[in-house]
Structure formats: structure tokens, C-alpha cells
Amino acid sequence: MRCLLLRRARKHLGRRGVFLLIVGIGQMCWGAGMVFDPPSTAGLRLLTDRCPLSTWAWLWITAGAVACAAAFLRIGRDWAGFLTAYAPPAVWAFAYAAAALSGDYSRGGFVAVWYLTIVGIIMWASGVPEYSVPPTPRRPRKGTAP
Structure with a gap:
């Protein structure tokens, strides 16, 4: 029964929906982590x-909820x-790129590239069609030719 529900949910969500669900849950967790145990603000002075x-x-939490x-x-x-x-x-x-360029946070350039990679993956996923693989061609049926 549980597998049937999971299959139906997967079919309803599709590839794009599953991606949004994963990203949304990740962003909500990332934001919750900042709320409950705030990290160092090194490199985030602009924000x-x-x-x-x-x-x-x-x-982060709101964006994750909207994505979900x-x-x-x-x-x-x-x-x-x-x-x-x-x-x-x-x-x-x-923010991290600005901190790197201003000299406030030397690692900021690397962190900025990391976040830009995430942005690129999300932008790529937004352009992926739901069903990009063509269906398997059917074999011709045996019988008399017209």
C-alpha cells in the first residue's frame, strides 16, 4: 500500500516537482539551521x-516553502x-562576491561560486521538460499489407 502511494505521488509530481520538493526541503532546513544555531556572519556584512x-x-525558509x-x-x-x-x-x-572583492572575506569568491553553481542547477532544472525522452516506437503488427 505504501509503495502504491509513493508511486502515485511520484507520478503526480513528475521530474520537475520532485526536484522542487527536494530543493524546497533543503532550503527550509538550511534556513531553520540559521534560525536555531546562527552561523558566523563572515562575508555576509552586506546582508x-x-x-x-x-x-x-x-x-530561505519562505523560499523553500514556496518551492515545495x-x-x-x-x-x-x-x-x-x-x-x-x-x-x-x-x-x-x-553578498559573498562583494565581500571577496572588497577584501573583507578572502574565501568569499569560492563561496560565491558555490552558490552560483546552485543557482545554475536550479535554472537548468527549470528548463528541463517533464518528458524529454521520446516514447519507444511500436513494432509493426503482423498481418496483411494493404
């Missing part, structure tokens, strides 16, 4: 000058999930 880190953590909700929408209507999924890593990449 923390505007809002406290807990506010930025809620950006969009996972259950039809293809073409799931664009909001992809848009909100790549917003937090893009903001973080910009």
Missing part, C-alpha cells in the same frame, strides 16, 4: 547591515517555485 541574519534565514508548494502544480505553473528557489542562493552569492 547583515540591512537586516539581522534571522530575517535572511526566514527568506509549487512542486504540486502543473508544468508551466511551477515557475514561481523555481524563481523563489534560486533567489536566496543568488543573494548569498552576490
